[in-house]
Each structure stands twice: as structure tokens, then as C-alpha cells.
Amino acid sequence: MSQLLAVNHLSKSFGAVVVANDLSFSVTEGEAVGILGPNGAGKTSLFNLLTGALRADNGTIEFCGKDITHTPAALRCKNGIARSFQIPKPFVGMTVFENCLVAATQAAGLRGARARQHAIEVLNDTGLIDKANHHAGKLTLLDRKRLEMARALSTRPSLLLLDEIAGGLTEAECQTLISSIKKIQSAGTTIIWIEHVVHALLAVVERLIVLDFGKKIAEGDPQTTMAQDAVKAVYLGVE
């Protein structure tokens, strides 16, 4: 498998607050990588840097072998990077179907019937098809989270960034989520997943990266990484 994403010495700070501190890692095609870290460790900022919502102070981001450090957000999405938001941000003035249709048309470049077909497939897969014509602003939290995933998938991403998508779900809902994420991965999509619900994360990912104050403090196989003292100290608060 070839390398899909390479982050090299990425740095970003807002005044004294460092959200990325000389961060380097890479992700191979088809892999599922989990990112852990306490609040304020720079996890969401990392996604913002990867999608182009934030510009890096230093370092580079390579995607599919191309340097995308200075590529605008819209183009990165068209090239195959999509994300979901921790706090769902659907287009509230549109229906669920239209939310996905915008993504399918603009990002995946599908037209007419093919775009509609793709949006319907994604809604089927994410269990939202019954609510396709509901206004996105009137959905429950669970459905908003599903829509986050559905809209990201509608862009036909090769790299899917999931931001705390399991938070607030019941155990049963969480299991459904885990199996649908596994399905997405087995269909060939590479996944980077930020999650506080550790057991959900560990059920899916093959590798863990642990961040603290924007710095990578551990990386590797999930079980061994979780067992490291440094990880326990910052993340679980165990000395």
C-alpha cells in the first residue's frame, strides 16, 4: 500500500497557544488511524490544518504525493479530503438530501442523476434515507451526526476525517457506528478518527497517535500505545 498522507514538521500557534508543534506522521492508503489526546491537545486544529480551514505556520502536508500545504480548502475537498464536525454543522436551510447533493455535485463532481443516485446510496448506508426530505435544522443530535458522516461521504473522499463522532451516542448506537465505519474502511476509504470514546476507537483503528499540546507524544499499535506511561499520564491522568 502506498502512502496517502504525509505530514512533515507541521507547526501552528495562536499567540502563546501552540496547536501543532513540529508534528510529523504519515498514513498509508486504506489504513484507519486513531488520534487521542486531552482537550486542547490540538486534535481538531490538526483537522483544520489538513482540510485547509487553517494555514500552517511551518511544515508541509502531502496528499497523494502532492504538496497541498497551500491548496485552498475547496480544492482539497475535491481532491478527496472530507471531514465531519464534532458539533454537527449541516446546512440548516436545506433538506438532508440536498445537504448530500451539494457535496456530491460540488466535491465529487457528479452531475444530475448520478449525483442524486450517489446521495441516495450514502443516505441508505448511513440510515438517513427515511429522513431524506426533512429539514437538516430540525434533526435530532444523532441524526445530525449521521448527516455529518453522510455529507462527508457524499464527497467520495479517499481520506475521511472523523471528529468525535461517537460522543453522546448510546452503546447500541455506538456499535452501529463502529460497524458502518468498518464498512467504509473496507470499501477502500482511509480514515483518521479523533475520539474520546476509546473503546469505539480501538474497535476500528490499526494505529494510534497521541497528541498533547500540539506535540506527538506516542504513536503505534493501539494496545502498546495505550499502555505507555506517557500516554497514561496525559490522557488518563494516571501517574
Next chain:
Amino acid sequence: MTEWLNAIVQGVLLGGLYALFAAGLSLIFGVMRLVNIAHGDLIVLAAYMALTTVMVMGVHPLLALLVVIPLMSIVGYILQRLLLNQTLGNDILPPLLVTFGLSVILQNMLLEAYTADPQKLNGGAIETASVSAGNLSIGILPLLTFVIAVLVIVCLQWIFYNTALGRQFRAVSDNQDIAQLMGLNKGHVFGLALALSLAVCGIAGVLLGMRTSFDPSIGSGRLIFAFEAVIIGGLGSLWGTLAGGIVLGVAQTVGGKINPGWQLLAGHIVFLLVLAVRPRGFFPRVEH
């Protein structure tokens, strides 16, 4: 009695023209929260564009629309990409100031090019033709204007809710940052929005120029009518702009009937009353 009824009918038809003034203004406010102070002057620019087309090509003003609409759209797209996009941000002041400056520049450019002499687009027989309905005599041109206004609004409504372009407009209107992350180039989408807005200005300018005489200074007056129609109808609602235009038009003609000097005053008073009683207008957009 007939006279009053006549005043109301004329007012409704005049409302069609005001709705055309207002639709473009409402559209770009809806998509990018841009208040375009130069809107009235762009309508006047379109009237002059039509005048030049008529003089050069010797065609009827309505045929000049075939030149004016594409030209105005191009002007709109370029204006947005090169100038107005740079002013948009969290602060609403820069776009207000820049479009105000644009208004001054447009007026002076038109003054240089065409002088201050009043001009008119000569529509020929259509200007005086009328149809009778009972005791009422309805002018063909006002009727045509009204029908075009309704068609334009039906068209815009269709574009907004049934096309990929409309979904792009609604997506950036909803959340610009997320729209970018969904692959939308907001600069381009905004450009298309102003292009569409100025296409409507093109239609409004030609119909205005056939209805009354115009000179480079009348833009700000049209801007006020457009604002009033938008506010009366409710921000962001396209059918609301038609309703707003009609309310304003009827207020003006009925006011003018009571006393010829009260025409504009009556319109402004009704606008203020609506603002006092229903500050969000008659048909505010239900979302949000």
C-alpha cells in the same frame, strides 16, 4: 370609484417594476449578506447600456435586453471577483463603503459619457397601447413589466430551489466555511450571484428606461424603492419582494391620487408604518 380602482391597479403594476429593482438586491443580500449601495446606479447603467445598444444597432429596447443582460452579468461577475470579494468578511462596513464609492464612481462615469440630459428608451407603440377591462384602461407596457417581474421571480425561485447553482447559493448563504469544505469555491459562487443579480438589474433598467426618462443621478432614488420593497416584503424572500413592490406601488399611486404631491411621501410613510408594525416584513424567510 373607478378612479380609485384605477389607481390601485396602476399601483400593482408599478409594483412589478419595484419588485424587479428589489429582487437583485434581495438575492445578493441573501447569498452573501452584501448590501449593495450601488444597486440603483447599476440599474441606471443598464438603462444607458440599452440606450447605446438601441442607438448603435437600431433595435427595439426590448431586443436590446439580449445584449444588456449578458453584458450586465459579465460586469457583475468581474465586479464581484475583482472588487467586492475582497471586502467581504466579518465586518459589514467595508462592503457598504466600497459599494457607496462605486455608486459615486458610476454616477460620474455616466455623467461624463452621457451628460446630465434626461434620456429615454423609445419603445414606440407599446408605450401608449392599452387594453380595456371594464371601465379600466390598462397600459400594455406596465402590464408587460408586471408579467416580466412575476416571471423573473418564478425563475429565481426555481433556480434557488431546483438547480445545482441554487443549492450552491443556499449552501454558501447557510455557512460559507462549511461550503468551502464541501468543495465550493465561494468567490466563484458569489460572482455568479452578483452576475444573476445584475442580469435582473439589466431587465429592470430597460423597463425603467422605457417607462420614464432617466439621467445619471436617479440611481439612489431607485435604490430607496428597492430597499423599501425588500423590507416591506421581508428579507430573503423572493415572493416577498413582489408583495413589497406592490404595497409600495399601490401606496404611491393612491397617495398621488389623494394629492399629486404626496406620491413619494405616501410610499415612504407606508414603508415606515410597516417597519414600525412588522419590522421583519410581511414574508420573512421562515428558516433560522
